[in-house]
Amino acid sequence: MTPQLSPPVMVRVQNPIVHNERSEPQPDIALVKRPEAGVTEAGVTLPQRPGSGLPQRPGSGLTLQHKTNRCYAWRMARPLRLEFSGAVYHVTSRGDRREAIFLNDADRIDWLDVLGVVCARFNWVVHAFCQMTNHYHLLLETPDGNLSLGMRHLNGLYTQRFNRRHGLVGHLFQGRYQAILVQKEVYLLELTRYVVLNPLRARMVDSLDDWPWSSFPFVVGREAPPPWLDVDWLLRQFAPERDGARRAYVEFLLAGRGLPSPVLEARQQWVLGDRAFVERHCQKGIPEQLREVSKAHRRAVALPLDEYAMRYPERDLAMARAYQSGAYTMAEIGRHYAVHYMTVSRAVRKYELQQRVTG
Known part of the structure; x- marks a missing residue:
């Protein structure tokens, strides 16, 4: 007889710490193992992957879903990512x-x-x-x-x-x-x-x-x-x-x-x-x-989005230059100019093609 997996269970993890690209290294939040047949283990809800009998990971990296003062976490050791000039x-x-x-x-x-x-x-x-x-x-x-x-x-x-x-x-x-x-x-x-x-x-x-x-x-x-x-x-x-x-x-x-x-x-x-x-x-x-690169080490200090609009009356050029500063995502620029982020993407690509042609 094929052994049956135990129902997924859930464990509270107190004081969640969310890692991002610049966060300091922290100890692992929870030790989570893949549940085996007949085993009930404190950890994380593990939805079943259809047809496989194996738990499916609900996303890549460390995923935290907050609920009041508790969270459910996947354990993944994430090395520190240190960024500095040079x-x-x-x-x-x-x-x-x-x-x-x-x-x-x-x-x-x-x-x-x-x-x-x-x-x-x-x-x-x-x-x-x-x-x-x-x-x-x-x-x-x-x-x-x-x-x-x-x-x-x-x-x-x-x-x-x-x-x-x-x-x-x-x-x-x-x-x-x-x-x-x-x-x-x-x-x-x-x-x-x-x-x-x-x-x-x-x-x-x-x-x-x-x-x-x-x-x-x-x-x-x-x-x-x-x-x-x-x-x-x-x-x-x-x-x-x-x-x-x-x-x-x-x-x-x-x-x-x-x-x-x-x-x-x-x-x-x-x-x-x-x-x-x-x-x-x-x-x-x-x-x-x-941990955080000072503005003095950056190639150029990003301007406020309004400043790009003032310097470059053509909207597409202003959006492209703002994006090239590296300080704003396409979504952020799109929200500022009240356009879809794909409009920003097309403006950036057009500008980059023009740069290559002109050398």
Whole structure:
């Protein structure tokens, strides 16, 4: 006889703490296990997934549903996400349910196009990248300390284009990307190797020459690098002369094929560096100027929305410039101008196309 799952049960979790992109790390709210047959466990209401007999998770990430002074919570350990001017990260973002995020070459080209838009808008510098099948790797530097905002645009805009191209709806990526804070002078070089070696490690190709969807072709000079990819820093680590640096870079890559992933050395799932670097960023009392980037570190101070309207009489231009400041969402701009957010989206895209044409 097939065992029956016990009815879902509910537990009160006192003093809920909601994490967001800038919240300090907190202890897990509740330890929740998937209920097994005949087991009744204090925890969270687990609705059944139709036809599977397994509990279905009601959303990605940490979900809190408040009811007076109580809440129901999913337990998920969420590493701290620290943002500050000049921070370097190794970012990995995976497809929802581990499904493919690139179905053809057009998708891969479009992702690169979106990445270029995001880098220009948020002043990102990319040191290495690699597209796989159901995820991508991105090694980037944020002079303005705006990782979360930029990632929201990168994954959000690409999802819109992907769904439109393939006639799909809904989420493309898992609820939360992984971002490891990296000590540049200690681990950046090693991570540039790790990122582009992924297709070889996964046995997707026999040679890096067979995988055009990474930063490798740009670094070795087979293709002209886009403005957002910094190949000069990487090549300078090997030799002052470009051709010699490229040869040394290729040797460096191949020598690391059998080495363990440097990501395994990350502390607490989110910081990678020497002991002093780790202790500085893992201390309990993180200074406020690190948790929230000061306006002095930002590329430009955002203006009030009324100010954009005064400076740019053409409404679409005003909305596009406000969005490019990085301080407002399309929905916020739409509410201010009494238009749908898709109207804002069209204005932004039109403006970006004009910028590319005029150079």
